[in-house]
Amino acid sequence: MSAPDISRRSAEGASPLDVLVVGGGINGVGLARDLAGRGLSVMLAEQDDLASHTSSSSTKLIHGGLRYLEYYEFGLVRKALAEREVLLRSAPHIMWPLRFVMPHDPAMRPAWLIRAGLFLYDHLARRKLLPGSCCVDLHQHEAGATLQPRFKRGFLYSDGWVDDARLVVLLAMDAAERGAQIRTRCRVTEVQRTGALWTASLCHADGRVEQVSARVLVNATGPWASQFLQDCARMAKPRPLRLIKGSHVVVPKMFAHDHAYIFQNADRRIIFAIPYEQDFTLIGTTDLEYRGKIGQAHIDSSEMAYLCEQASRYFKKPVKAQDVVWSYSGVRPLLDEGDGTDASAVTRDYELEVDRNGAPLMSIWGGKITTFRKLAEEAADQVCALLGQDRPSWTADAVLPGGDFTNWGVANALQTSGKPALDKEAARRFPAVPETVRRRWLRSYGTRMTQLLAEQALGDEVAPGVYEAEMHYLYHHEWARCADDVLWRRSKLGLHLDADARAQVVRWCNRHWPALGGTTRHHDAHPRA
Secondary structure, three states, X not given: OOHHHHHOOOOOOOOOEEEEEEOOXXXXXXHHHHHHHOOOOEEEEOOOOOOOOHHHOOOOEEOOOXXXXXXXXXXXXXXXXXXXXXXXXXXXXXXXXXXXXXXXXXXXXXXXXXXXXXXXXXXXXXXXXXXXXXXXXXXXXXXXXXXXXXXOEEEEEEEEEEOHHHHHHHHHHHHHHOOOEEXXXXXXXXXXXXXXXXXXXXXXXXXXXXXXXXXEEEEOOHXXXXXXXXXXXXXXXXXXXXXXXXXXXXXXXXXXXXXXXXXXXXXXXXXXXXXXXXXXXXXXXXXXXXXXXXXXXXXXHHHXXXXXXXXXXXXXXXXXXXXXXXXXXXXXXXXXXXXXXXXHHOOOOEEEEEEOOOOOEEEEEEXXXXXXXXXXXXXXXXXXXXXXXXXXXXXXXXXXXXXXXXXXXXXXHHHOOOHHHHHHHHHHHOOOOOHHHHHHHHHHHHHHHHHHOOOOXXXXXXXXXXXXXXXXXXXXXXXXXXXXXXXXXXXXXXXXXXXXXXXXXXXXXXXXXOOOOOOOOOOOEOOOO
């Protein structure tokens, strides 16, 4: 049964669920997957599309958080470092190792301090896949050619890259295939305790209202967490969150090599410049207090100027606002300690809070993509304890849909020749698929390419490089319901297609997919045609 078929199954008249998870971002979907894998009955409800807000607006990194060492966040860094390789092994088609270049600016931090930080970064957790740090002569290394000549030396270290929105979708697919019910575009409008159960009203996009009951309720609504408790659960004084806006810009490719950069700024913050989508460079992020409407954050002119100015301090070719082809902003929900700490120094760690005043309510506060699996594992342990269930953890060694290349005979190659081995095998298995399309599909769907082409041939070309087979797959297996889902979350085709081609995708979706009953968030700025 495909994932959306499972998500449409009615719960009316059914036995109470073990767990209702509210929120379809990385934490909610990760927890739903973990719980379903332990054999519990789970439903997840998301008011918009999966990963339609914070979880698709990250810097796309699986990282320990090098800068958090300056704030003595050793526990968080160690936890994140340990998770890097666990995640990289779970979905090597959408995550891979990335080497970072840090040009040394003596005015920012002394070299000895950076070496000490990188030594800790290398040794706080075990590494097998990722090489350690080293010094580099930027006048000899290829990464130095793009930089201003005043940067003579630098440092190399390892972290990882992830397609954040696709990670959320793969987690939802895995959850559904393990029995979870996934409801997208389904807003939870009210929850209340009824004896030992929670009852919840779920409003679907078509206006249909569904009533469900559950033994445990999980509030995984991210930046909406306090608002959900106040508006839906009618709690008088929910815990405050500190909402921090992070904005990114995308510009045409600024360098040809596959390294990323980390730049130190005069304000003690850092920004990244990352190779992105073959033809672009991603630059970010900012850290600003956000007091606007959640879900409608946009980059402002001061953020644009800041990112361009800081990147231009390092690159030979200045970065200008008119170079920006796309921008996006996300709102990060951080734990508010009420001490006025600078936004960049606020902890990115998470906290699980359980209200046992009747039917249990768990609220997830904070968190980051790198530690989502560990958060889900700890939360699932607590939920099982609340239910009196002894269900062991299992996700540390699990592979996400499309990530198991054992049957392709290249499992070991992922740690050696990597991408070329996968490209070669995909070419052998799918010779009829155009090369550029095949490579994109491999990075998005991995071994699920077989399922994508199982039901029909490529079909008509909806737009350049976009075939009906992919559109049908996204609808039936990945909950895509509108053009934005396809162009900006299931893929980043919106960056590569011009305005006419994007309009072709919109028209195809309007003709072939049922109209949505509600609204959907559109990205802040689309690329110039």
